[in-house]
Amino acid sequence: MKQNSEKLILAACSGNKQALEQLLIVSQKDIRRFARKTCTTSEDIEDVVQIALWQIHRKIGTLKTIKAYTSWLFRIIERECYRLFRSRLSKNTETESNLENITTHDSDLNLRIDLINAIMTLPPIYRQILIIRDIEEYTAPEAAKKLGITIEAVKSRLHRARSMIKEKLTSQIFLDE
Template identity: 25%
Template sequence: MNNQLDNRDEEGMIASILAGDTQLYHELIRPYERSVYMMALTYMKNEADAEDIAQEAFLKAFRNLASFRAEAKFSTWLISITLNEARSRLRQKSAVRMESIDEPVEEGGSVSPAMLRDWKEIPSETVERGEVRQLLQDAVTSLPEIYRGVFILRDIQELSVNETAEALQISISSVKVRLHRARMMLQKQLAPQLRQVAPKSKRRWMPWS
């Protein structure tokens, strides 16, 4: 999440909102509106549902602002609310088979670096093509939920490992393992498709080439 307010500014704004200056809430959430919407869209795969999720997340954050712990980051807390709302909506709609967030993850053993170290390594001129953007979005939304959330927070929202662990309420080691697995899944799915649409002259930049 870029363009965030300084933590001290956020603390002051939250205090003012709780004191009755509710109009400030729009300024508080403004830096996070797109990030929250994109997070919801990746889960829901539907713009209308994503807008509903984002709106509900902001409303719930406002209603529960008094319970926000100042030692945490507002953005992390807001992401947690968004994730919970998206999961709840998916369960209600029974649109997809949800995997338990408590599913055991093998923490032990060595984890070799994923070949797809960062989806942003794909050349920008390739990503800008609509067909490639759609391939990337479809691939991310197809990830099992426990891996999708970590990938979105770390590689798209660019939260730190600690912030991701806090938002998902899992251990730091689980974040690292799940991110590695998410990248490997995406590599396996995207490699053959991107070879077809990416210019041959640019393939030397592809991490799996």
């Protein structure tokens, strides 16, 4: 992040309306780019850009650190893309029979159980970082501070934890077949 952007974010967090307006303009390109990678349709992209800009406008004052701005912004975009995808999916599945919905619910429940079991089998240092980052949604710097480790260690442990979960779930799928 450029120093000018950091100053803009800091001023916007402090309540400077002009800085906030400028930040919204500057951020729009990054929001659109990330939304294109994350959302499934062009309509969703447009909706997410508007929602993200609105969230920045409403909640910029709640930002804890300037360094968290980018990850906070991308989390908003991811969440909204996923929400729009789920809502479209639920509209499509409403036409399915009750039996198919029950089967889908059962498989979701089984996946959740498998995921919880996989998380519980992780060594404590990996389970801890996975929970802090992916469930409690701490930023990498916040997690590093909470655990007393470097940001690089947070990223490394999180990558390893996710890989271990993926391996566990993939092997479980092959065992079930």
